[in-house]
Amino acid sequence: MMRSPAAHGSHGPGRVVLGGLLITIVGVFSLTQVGAHTSFVLIEITLFVMGLGLGATMMPAMAAAYKTLNRSQVARATSSLNTSNASAARSASPSSRSC
16 A cells, blocks of 8 residues: 555556556456365455555545545545445445345
């Protein structure tokens, strides 16, 4: 995550977000290869790589979103973004699915 802000300053958020998405896609593809005898270490490394990709995606995207706002709009935007993030997390959790 320390490299993401440095790259964001010199290349803009678009390139960093794109790179993060590519890293995340590589991690997701690696999860499609999981079988009954796959090592837990490989799965942990894959999840770590996906976390790096998501971190490189979300931080610059949120920073770019906040940068376009006036000072008076930040509080409302924070509430909206937190609500949307919580809603997305809730819809993705297994306990929210009906059987």
